[in-house]
Amino acid sequence: MNIHQPQYVNGHGLLKGRSVLITAAAGAGIGFSAAKRAVEEGCRSIVISDVHEGRLQAAVEQLRADTGLEQVAGKLCNVADEEQVQALIAFAEDFCGGVDVLINNAGLGTTKALIDMEDAEWDRVIDVTLGGTMRMTRQMMRTMKTRGEGVIVNNASVLGWRAQKEQSHYAAAKAGVMALTRCAALEAAEFGVRINAVSPSLAVHPMLKKSAPEDLLAELEGREAYGRGAEVWEVANVMIFLASDYSSYLTGETISCSSQRA
Incomplete structure (x- = not known):
């Protein structure tokens, strides 16, 4: 495989027969x-869950169309709301007949210098990115324990x-996710439950290309x-590895998915 121009990797049955729940999965x-x-x-x-109803339904339909799997469902959920978290997991448990794998993808980031940041912006990023991961993990642990x-x-x-710079709130939240994962x-x-994390660097997707200035994106890629x-999908591959039996002796680890220079 050319590391500069990777080819999409075909599936190898790593999650054969498993059921999966993924938060914030209705985007690109x-x-x-x-x-x-x-x-x-x-x-x-x-x-799959998300906070955007229209986008969520479109994602469910696209996933069915792309893969041919009929057992696909979507459920609205704001991971900052404990009642919605409990409702999501109850729904997924019922739909799947028990959830084997949870992937906590929900997170929120903004760009703001700490000196200019209001408490509300700090709290929102922390509550979704770290608090949401905690709520989903806590409730899923209770369910999986049985x-x-x-x-x-x-x-x-x-x-x-x-x-x-200008990422103190997001960085603090993600450092918290790592610590939460370990503990x-x-x-x-x-x-008998394993918990690990993946740590991406720069993952390029359509929304990033649309929102980030070209010169900034070029600098980050450089x-x-x-x-x-x-x-x-390269980051997703690492998630699937961690969800599969290929990582059966890994727990409490954060796997870096990055080629960034020091």
């Missing part, structure tokens, strides 16, 4: 790509390790060892 980014990859890897049923098995994969970021994994190990950002 990592979440939807992870959903598509999960189906391509043989999952038997999948539930079965004595399951896998949770969290979406972190290299900003949990690295500094970047929750120790608790979940006692009842920092990557391969001279490009990751394709979203």
Whole structure:
């Protein structure tokens, strides 16, 4: 494979017979790509969630059309709301007959210098990105504990390790996701559940290309060892690996999906 021009990888049945729940999966980014990859890897049923009703329904229809899987459902959920989190997991449990894999993809980021940041902006980013991951993980752990098995994969970021201007709130939230992953994994190990995270650097998707200035995007890609950002499906591949039995002895780990130079 040419690392500069990667070819899409065919499925190998890594999630054959599993059921999957993914948050924030109705866009054109990592979440939807992870959903598509999960189906391509043989999952038997999948539930995706989002906060945008129209986009969610379109994503469900597209996933069915792209993969041929009929056992696809969508459920609105704001992960900052505990009642909605509980309702989502109850729905997915019923639809799937038990959720085997949860992928926490929901997160929120803005760009603001700390000196100019209002409490409300800080709180919103933290509550969705870290608090939402915590709520979904907590409720899913309670459910998986009764079965004595399951896998949770969290979406972190290299900003949990690295500094970047105007990203103090997002970086703090993602560092928190990493710490949450480590601590929750120790608790979940006692009842047979694994929890890991993936830490992407620059993942290029249509929304990013539309919103980011061309010169900024070029600068960020220039920092990557391969001279490009990751394709979203390359990040999704790491998530699927962590969700599969190929990572059966991994828990509490954060896997960097980055080629960024120091």
